[in-house]
Amino acid sequence: MSLDTEPGWISDLPADIALHVRRLLELPDFPRQLALFSGVLRKLRPTESRVAGQLAEQARRAAPGDTAVRRDTDWYFQKVIPRWHYRIINNPVRNDCYRRAIEQHVKPGMIVYEIGTGTAVLAMLAARAGARHVYACERKPLLAEAARENIARNGFTDRITVLCKDSQEVLVGEDLPERADLMVSEIVNNGLLGEHALDLTQDALERILKPDAILLPDQIALRGTLVGGPPWNAGGRAAPACGVDVSAIDWLGPSLTEAPSDLDPRMADDATLLHFDMAKSAHYRPEKKEISITMRQTTAVEGLVHWIWLRFGPGLELDNRPPKKSCWSPKVHHFSTARQVRAGEQVRIRVSHDRKSVKIEPAD
Amino acid sequence: MAELEITERDTVRRCQNHVMSSIGDDTVLLDLEQNDYFGMNAVGTRVWELLESARPVASLCRRLEEEFSVPPDQCQADVLAFLNQLAKEGLVEAAV
Numbered sequence: 001m002s003l004d005t006e007p008g009w010i011s012d013l014p015a016d017i018a019l020h021v022r023r024l025l026e027l028p029d030f031p032r033q034l035a036l037f038s039g040v041l042r043k044l045r046p047t048e049s050r051v052a053g054q055l056a057e058q059a060r061r062a063a064p065g066d067t068a069v070r071r072d073t074d075w076y077f078q079k080v081i082p083r084w085h086y087r088i089i090n091n092p093v094r095n096d097c098y099r100r101a102i103e104q105h106v107k108p109g110m111i112v113y114e115i116g117t118g119t120a121v122l123a124m125l126a127a128r129a130g131a132r133h134v135y136a137c138e139r140k141p142l143l144a145e146a147a148r149e150n151i152a153r154n155g156f157t158d159r160i161t162v163l164c165k166d167s168q169e170v171l172v173g174e175d176l177p178e179r180a181d182l183m184v185s186e187i188v189n190n191g192l193l194g195e196h197a198l199d200l201t202q203d204a205l206e207r208i209l210k211p212d213a214i215l216l217p218d219q220i221a222l223r224g225t226l227v228g229g230p231p232w233n234a235g236g237r238a239a240p241a242c243g244v245d246v247s248a249i250d251w252l253g254p255s256l257t258e259a260p261s262d263l264d265p266r267m268a269d270d271a272t273l274l275h276f277d278m279a280k281s282a283h284y285r286p287e288k289k290e291i292s293i294t295m296r297q298t299t300a301v302e303g304l305v306h307w308i309w310l311r312f313g314p315g316l317e318l319d320n321r322p323p324k325k326s327c328w329s330p331k332v333h334h335f336s337t338a339r340q341v342r343a344g345e346q347v348r349i350r351v352s353h354d355r356k357s358v359k360i361e362p363a364d
Numbered sequence: 365m366a367e368l369e370i371t372e373r374d375t376v377r378r379c380q381n382h383v384m385s386s387i388g389d390d391t392v393l394l395d396l397e398q399n400d401y402f403g404m405n406a407v408g409t410r411v412w413e414l415l416e417s418a419r420p421v422a423s424l425c426r427r428l429e430e431e432f433s434v435p436p437d438q439c440q441a442d443v444l445a446f447l448n449q450l451a452k453e454g455l456v457e458a459a460v
Contacts, residue, residue, distance in 0.1 A: 020385035020392070027383070033394070040401045044390055 009058060017041065017051060031063035035072035042075065053080070057142070080142060084327065088186070089119050091327035094318060098122055098186070101216045101312030103129050106182060111135070113180035113208055115167045115187055115200055120147035120160065122184050127159045134160040135176040137167045168203050182214040190258075190328050191358050192222040192274065192308050198355045202281040217310040221275040222358060223321065224306035226268040226293055226347055227332060236303060236334030251336075259305050259330040263322040267297045270321070273306060273351045274358065288352035290363045295345050300338040304349060304360055305330050333360045370421065370447045372440055374458040377418035382455060384412070397454050407432065411446060418459045421447065 006025065010018050024033040034055055042052035056076035063069045070077075088094065102122065106112060108130035114123050117136035126134045134156075138144040144164035151160045163175050172179055183204055187195040197220065205213070236253045238246045271293045276284060295301075307330040309319040320326035339362070341347055348363035370376055383394040391409040393402040404412060410431065414424055421443065429439045450456040 016385070016387050020383075020387065023383045023385060024394075027396070032399075036399065036401070037394070040392065040403075041387065044387060044392065044403060 007058070009054070013051060013054075014048070017048070017055075021055070031059050031066060031069050032072070034062065035059035035069040039072055039075055052076070080140065085118055085143075087327040089121060093325075094186075094327055095121065097310075097312065097316065097318040098184070098216075099125050101316055102126050102184060104316070105214050105216060105313060106131050108132070110181040111176065111178060113137070113176065113183045113204065115183070115185040115204065116195070117147050117162065118143055120150045120162065122186065123147070123160045123162075124151065124154055124156050126182075126184060127156045131159070131182075133176075135163060135170075135180065136160055137163045137165065137170055139164065139166045167200050167208075170208060172208055176208070179210045180208060180213060181210055182216065183209055184216040188220055188308055188310065188328075190308070190331055191306075192220060193353060193356055193358060196356055197278075198276065198281045198284055201278050205279070205281065214313075215278045216312050217278065217318075218313055219275070219277055219311040221309040222273045222306055222351075223270055223309050223319065224273050224293075224304050224349075224360070225265045225270045226295070226301045226303070227263065227265045227305050228267060228300045228302035228338060236332065253334060255334055257332050257334065259322050259332050261323070261325075263305060263330070263332075265305055265322060267295065267299050267301075268347065269294045269296065271349075272309075273349070273360065274353055284355060286352070286354040288350065290348050290350050292346040292348050295341050295343050295347065298342045299340070301335070301341050301347055302338045303332050303334045305332045306358075306360065307331075335362050339364075370444060370451055370456075370458050372421050372425070372444065375418050375420045376415060376424070376447055376451075376456050377459045378412070378415050379455055379457055393455055395454055400453075402450075402453050402455060408446060411443065415456060 006022065010021050013021060020037065021034065024030055024037060027033050038052045038055035038059060041055065042049050053076045056073035059069050060073050060077070102125045106126050106129035109132045110130070112123070112126040112131040112134040114126070114134060114136040117123050117138045120136055123134040123136035136147065138147055141164055144162050147162045151157055151162065163170055170176070185201070187197045187200055189195050201215065236257055238249045240246065271291055273291060305322060307320045307322065308328055309317065311317050320328045320330055322330045350361050350363040352359045381396040383396065385392055389406065391404040391412065393404065395402060411424065411428070414427060425436065425440050425443050428434070428443060429436055447456055
C-alpha cells in the first residue's frame with residue numbers, strides 16, 4: 001500500500017505513532033500488524049490507551065473476517081462491547097418476553113423512546129408493532145453504528161432514529177420532535193440497579209416522556225432466597241477435597257459470585273428484597289431495611305442467591321430465578337459464617353441500596 | 365542445536381527482518397519473523413543505533429564506556445547479555 005492511498009485517520013495520530021503505523025502500512029499483512037501493535041502500544045504507553053483503542057478499531061475495520069486480528073484486538077473490544085451484549089441478544093426467553101410486551105402496548109402512531117438500544121432489536125420490534133417513530137438512544141458509538149446498520153438491513157431507516165448520546169443529554173425539540181408515548185428499555189443488570197435504571201427512568205419521565213407514558217418494564221425487583229451446602233458453595237467456600245480438609249483458604253474467599261448453573265434452591269421461601277415501580281422512580285431514596293425469610297428445611301444457611309424480576313404490565317413477567325437459564329446470572333452473596341437454622345424459623349437479612357447498587361448481608 | 369553465543373571477540377550486525385520505531389522515549393522493534401515486539405530503553409536504543417553497520421563487540425563496548433561512564437568489565441558483561449538477548453530474539457547475529 002503506498003502512502004498516497006494512506007487512510008485519513010493516520011494523520012490524526014500522534015506523530016511518533018503515525019510514523020510507526022506508516023511503516024506497518026508498507027507490510028503485506030497491515031491489519032494484523034496494526035492489531036498486534038495496538039496491544040503493544042496499550043502496554044507501552046498507558047496514557048495513549050485511547051489511541052491504542054483507535055488502532056484496534058481500525059484493524060478490525062480493515063479486516064473484520066480475520067481471526068488473528070479479532071484475537072489481537074480483543075483487549076479493546078471486550079472492554080468497549082462487553083460479552084453480555086451477545087448473551088442478551090441470544091436469549092430467546094428475554095427476547096420473546098420483550099416482543100410480547102411491545103406487541104401488547106405499542107399502538108400505531110405512537111412515538112417510542114428507547115434507552116440503550118444496542119443491536120436495536122427492541123426499537124425494530126416497536127417499529128414493526130406500528131410505532132410512528134422510534135428514537136433509540138445508544139451512547140457507545142460502535143454500538144450505535146451497528147444499530148443503524150441493523151436498522152437499515154431490516155428496512156426501518158425511515159422510522160427509527162439512533163441517537164448516539166447519553167439519554168440524560170437527549171433533548172426534546174432537538175433530538176426528538178415531541179415527548180414520547182412509550183419507553184422501552186433494558187437497563188437492568190444482574191444486581192438490578194447497576195445500569196442506573198432509576199436515575200435514567202426518572203430523567204426520561206421528567207424530560208422526554210408524556211405524563212401518561214407507558215413504561216416497559218413498569219416494575220422491577222430484586223428477589224432472593226437462602227442457600228447452603230453443595231453445589232453452590234464451590235464459589236465461596238472450599239469443600240473437603242478427597243477427604244482432605246482445605247478450609248484454611250475460606251477466609252480468602254469472595255463475598256459475591258455467580259450462582260452455579262445447577263443451583264435450584266429449595267431450603268427457604270423466596271423473598272422480594274427490593275421492588276420499584278418505575279413510574280415513581282423519583283421517589284425512591286437510598287434505604288436500609290431488614291427482611292425475614294422463612295426456612296423450609298432444617299439446614300445450614302451459608303448465603304443468599306438473588307435474581308431479578310421485570311414486569312411489563314399486569315400478567316407479563318420475566319425473571320431469572322435459578323435454575324432458569326438466562327442472559328442474567330443469579331448471584332450468590334456468601335456469608336462469612338454458616339448458621340444452622342430449623343425449618344419454620346426466620347432468617348433476617350439486611351438489604352440496602354443507594355439507587356445504583358445493592359448490598360446484602362445477614363442481619364443477625 | 366544450541367545457537368552459538370556472541371562473545372567479546374565477535375563482530376555483530378543487525379538482522380534485516382524488522383521494523384524499528386521510537387514511541388516517545390522508548391524504541392520498539394517489530395520482529396517480522398516471529399511477529400513479535402521487542403522494547404528497548406535508552407541504552408538499548410543507543411546500542412541498536414551503533415549497530416547500524418556491523419561492528420566488533422569490543423568497539424561497541426569502548427564507545428558505550430565513554431558515553432555512559434561505566435567500568436569496562438561491567439560494560440562488557442551488560443552489552444554481551446543484551447546482545448545475546450537480541451540474538452535470541454533473532455534481531456542481531458554474529459557476522460561471519
